[in-house]
Amino acid sequence: MSEGRDGARAACTRKTAEIAVALLLMALGAIVIYDSLRLGAKWGSDGPQPGYFPFYVGLIICISSALNLFNALRIRPEKDKAFVEVGQLKLVLVVLVPTVIYVGLVGWLGIYVSSAIFVTLFMRRLGKYAWWKSLAVGVGNSVAFFLIFEVWFQVPLPKGPLEALLGLD
Amino acid sequence: MKPKLMAAAAAFAGALLAAWPLAGEAWEPTKTVEFIIPAGTGGGADQMARYIQSLVAKHHLMKQSMVVVNKAGGAGAEGFLDVKNAKGDPHKLIITLSNLFTTPLATGVPFNWRDLTPVQMMALDEFVLWVNASKPYKTAMDYINDCKKLGPGKCKMAGTGSKQEDQIITAAIEQKTGDKFTYIPFKGGGAVAVQLVGNHVESTVNNPIEAVAQWRAGKLKPLCVFDTERMPYKAKITGTMSWYDIPTCKSQGLDVEYVMLRGIFMPGGVTPEQVQYYVDLLQKVRQLPEWKEFMATGAFNQTALNGKAYEEWVAKEEARHVALMKAAGFMAAGSK
Amino acid sequence: MQEIHSLLEGFVVALSFKNVGLMLLGISLGVIIGVLPGLGGANGVAILLPLTFSMAQQPGGTTSAIILLSCIYWGALFGGAITSILFNIPGEPWSVATTFDGYPLAQKGRAGAALTASFTSSFVGALVAVIVITFLSPVVANFALEFGPPEFFAVYLLTFCAFVGMSKEAPFKTLASMMLGFALASVGTDPVTGTLRLTFHTQVLLSGFDFLVAVIGLFGIGEILLTMEEGLAFKGASAKINLKVVLETWKELPRYWLTSLRSSAVGCLMGIVPGGATPASFMSYGVARRFSRNGSKFGTGVVEGVVAPETAAHAAGTSALLPMITLGVPGSPTAAVLLGGLLIWGLQPGPLLFVEQKDFVWGLIASMYLGNIAGLLVVLTCVPLFAAILRVPFSVIAPIIIVVCAIGAYTVNNTMFDVWMMVVFGVAGYAFKKLSYPLAPLVLALVLGHSAEASFRQAMLVSQGHLGVFFSNGLVGTMTGLALALLAWPLVSWAIAKVRAGRAFG
Known part of the structure; x- marks a missing residue:
């Protein structure tokens, strides 16, 4: 892109993005675990209870996200590439923002x-x-x-x- | 004309147009009527709703068109909540299954049939106790007693959905006989019948239409029907039997009765004229020869009520479901 | 050879002037339905069903009616691949696996080749399935009866194991992504007890996350955002747009005869069971990637990666009509609606249909042959037209794609919530792709998670909680064993490679 020097600057580094996604997934996993425990996550007399599978699914999400988080934290600054450059982000937002406004308008118009x-x-x-x-x-x-x-x-x-x-x- | 004035004039003209039908005597839909099915495509309720829609369209019974929309989420709760929230909207209809009663009780989703306006009972769906034709059972009690001998949980009963009509009947049989069955929920009636043909389960309580093909092919046999009276259809279905030849379960010593409502409701807060319009419309549908044929194909119980009688029937049926589901332990935590 | 005789009679019925007209009409409508994600095959057939009621009352009318509706079904099967290849948006669940290689091919400027390969393999798959139906229907119908809950679970397990094993991405990212799919699949009603899970007392979550909303967002919107990064242009605009590309691709296709054969077998099996076209397409893609010589190139845009899932999906979609007519068990939502149609026309699907309604059944089977030939001709002649869509400037086509996606997301459950979710999934798809979280395991888990869990727990009810049920007879034992072997295979081959590498260095 010919956005000039400013456009090639990283708007967000890969490390930050990796950490954010891992944390977000961990939060989702925690929500799943929370609701599964409420439903009963044991192996009953006639097989698994409603929360059994979601519980382990949630658990695995949390564990694997924790490992992904660990890997992300180990990314050294000199190896940390840009997740998205400013110029790229601008272009993405040029589509994303109107799309969000569009979806908002659909409910109304x-x-x-x-x-x-x-x-x-x-x-x-x-x-x-x-x-x-x-x-x-x-x-x-x-x-x-x-x-x-x-x-x-x-x-x-x-x-x-x-x-x-x-x-x- | 200034834009503002133009808009005002347009709005006035629009209001005039909208008010026009009210000036006449009877109410009529002024826009497309949405017909909601609180179940997925291909099931019994879906078939009936789409059939009604096609009859209305074919015989031009309504000036506006009718569209069918499936809202099956949360065992139908999605569809019911949609109608509940459309209070006062006369352009919405919903067809019900037993999940009108069972879903709020089993899931605790906040709705009740009193949030809706009863319009017309179209028919009642029958339930028949089926076993694999290769089994030696002659009567319902043969089967029930055999299961007792085998021990609790050894007889497997397949049905559609969980904590809905099929499982409620299973629970009712357990309560009356003291047997214990293992109930296995499947997605649709066709799959249930095939599980029985394949001998993966011991019995089902399929609706007539779901199992008739396998019956005629000699793969399944009916033991009894869960209604107060025999089904009235005397045309031979197999070489030797008609629907009428199936005895009632009660006469066999299995005192369980269950029929499922196939009824039409509207949102709450609509006017009596609006309800009357749909009652008349559905009466016209019921008079059609195609409808009678449809009833016979599915061996439906053709009881059809509306107005006060319908409301009373629904109230009685609700009380019965509460009692049955309480006894079976199907109630969601928190629902009364 | 009574079948041949009956089939010829069927051709006579199906080849009437009126029926051929209905066939072409059905195929064209089906393609439109398949292309627009808002109109699924099930939806399209359901909407046209009422039109056929009066048609069915004329003599021979039921045959015409089923020809019209089944041709819509074929058309939708063909059409589902078009948006997958051109825009990475699968219109139907079974076209997801087609995007894996179809879209990269289009980006390389080979959209025409990808489309031709996809249509041709669809045709081959369907043809194999129809031949199976014609000659083996009684045997095959009884085979489906062997399938109880444990067998169904084994089928799903086999699909997962065939597909997963070999992901090139970081293992924990693959795992997180797949489990996210399972978590999303478990939102809504629990299949066995009917309790609401993960809905948190909201109305919008009652119906759970539909696969279509997720893929439209993850693949469709996500892809548009990724494309935007590199400026306002579609890659692959250089696609050749003449009919020569069809012939060139045809020259290449015979090379993949083994993949075709394998995929047809997988497809027929999954259709008959009925496990459905979606698991068939994933399983076949996984198997092809593992056993093909070009396996390592899968996912970068190879024709073979389009051939495998399309052949299987179409074979499964076609053979799924067999359990529908002989057992009354629909293999797909579309088949469920067709089944409803049969009942309303006064036909009883079941073992006796072949005896009592011979004309109808053989007319239907003949129309499967003819419908697919007609379909192939229609879609192949349109290949240049479809490929030309990529030449429309991005700033015109992008907003229209977004509108189509929004419509598609809305129609799934008729809620605006799903449209918002589509946007969320779009952003997630963008981020995941850039951080190399693989999307395919997520989608596979979302599509099959619910059914897999349901059959697992049904099996547990049957066995009263004993896992031994998955090895309780030859059929289920073989499938479970095969699945576990496939799962362990990458570990084994990895270990072997490690040992060898160790030796080399040591």
Whole structure:
């Protein structure tokens, strides 16, 4: 990438990322163990209880994550490469943030309207397409999906105020 | 026109359109009706719901369309909670199995049939005690007594799901006879029947439709039906027997009765006109010759109630489930 | 040769003008259904089922109806591979294993070859399965009866052991990833006691984590994020887009005849049992990787890695119709819906169907031959079209893929929660891939964890808690033994290598 020197700087080192993921998995494992113990994790008279398998699954997650954590802590600073560079992270966020906003919008505006907005803005901002082209693809895409899902296959997808206004819900 | 004005005009026009049907006498759906199945695709409830949907569409019984949605999570709790939370929404229907009663009791998920509005009982599903045809048993008690002799837990009973209808019947048999069975839950009725054909288990309480093919092929045989009366279908199914020829379990000395509700409910807080619309709609479905054929194929008990009688039936059935499940120890910790 | 005679009669039924039309219609619809993750095969068939009710009432109509629906099923089987190869998004569970080599192939600019290999092997798998059904159905149907809970568990165990053993990633990362899959699979209702596990009194967790939501996120969204790092472009845009690529790939395929044969066998077995197409595809991929001369290159984009899972998935998907029609046990969700259709049309699936509804059964079997030929022709002619999708600029196709993924995630359980989970899985997939946590074991555990646990515990109920049940007869004992041998094999070969290396240095 030609983001300049600044772009190649590590936004987060591999070591940090390894440690974070290992800790996160350990936490998940702990949650699983906690709920399994509540359900009963012993081997009953007629085989394992509901929590038996999840308990050991949780335990193995914790143990293997602990080992992964140990390995991560041993990464020496001079060998510690970048997990993601600033320039890369920027590009990733350029997709991730709109996606999160898009999913948020779906609950409010329905999937068709938010998809049209999402596709249009994505094309306009990232692809630098002309407004009319972006809009045509965005709206056309939503109309096509509306026909496929709602009309032909009768699969109800989330709808919002616009569909209600048009009497399409 | 300024944008604001335009929006206001549009909103007004929309409101007018939405209010239009209310001006008439009877209520009618104004948008697509969602028909929820609190079970997976391919099961008995799913088949019935999709059949109703297809009949409604084929005979143009409704102006709006009906879509079927499966919400099977948490033994159907997902579907019931969805309808419970849609209070006052007249565009949602749900078909029930016995999990209407069993799921809240066994899992402690907070819902009750009183959160819903009963619309119409479509039919009752029968349960038959089946054994492998190669076994020497002639009557239900032959089998039960043999199991007693073999010792507790030696007879294996396969069924669909856990702490639901099949296991409740098993528990009820245990309570009446003092036998102890090993109940093994499977995912679907077809798999259960095949386990019995393969001699991996000793008996099942499959619905008629789940085991009829194996019966006709001479692989399974029915011992008795868990209803108060014999099934009324007298057409021969095998060379020698019809559904009517299967005796009731009670007449055999096995005093256990169980039928499963196949009924339609709506969310709570809907108006009587809205309920009446669906009652009329479902009555029309029940009058169709295709429906009668469907009933005969599955050897259903064709009792169909609505209104007060339906409500009373459901209340009675709930009390019975609570008693049965309490005695069997199926209640979730914390549910009363 | 009564079968041949009946089959010829079946061809006469299936080859009517109307039925061939329905076949093409079904295949095309099926491909669309398979491509869009929001429309699974089961869903597609369920939605079209009501249309067939009136069709079934005309004379010979049930045959037309089943031709239409089963062709949708074939189409969906073909179509599931397309998005797996092009965008790393498996539309159906059995296409997951296809992504392992299919997507790297597409990135190398060989999307056309990957698609051709996938479609052709699907066809071969199906053909073998139909031949098995035609001539061996009575034998095979009885074989399925041998399978009780312990046998089913042994099948799942065999799948895991065949697939896992040889991961190249750090062992504890593999283990953590796989166990995470098991943990996710156990959320929801416990298969044996019906208690709710790991739901923490929330409504959204009641239905657990569906495989589709996880793979859409981990593979689909995760891949888009990874692609973004390297700028706004898809790799593999240089894919050749003409029909010559089909012929070139065909020249290469006969080399993998052994893999094809093995995968067909695995697929037929898993379909008949019925263990399903998903375990079949994973098992076959694992076995091929282990026994092929190119084994070490699997995962980097080799054609053989596409051939193995696709052949097995299609063989299993096809042979799964046999237990459905002879035993009434559906081998897949789609088959379950088809089964419901049969019942409503007034046909009783079961041992007598072959006797009482001869026309119908042989019409169906004939349509399997013809439907797959028609399917192959349809999808192969479209290979250039599909490959051309990769030439659409990234900034146009990426948002559309994200929209398709969101729709797919939503339709699984009709909740927005799953769409959010898709985003979470997307970020997780990105991080895991960069830290070389392998994703395949996670997905395998998520897909099979629930069934494996259910059959294990059913077996324990049967045996009253004795593990000896897994060696209690020849069938289950052989499978369990084989599974353990496969599991131990890498350890043994590793030990041998170590000893040899030690000698070399010593």
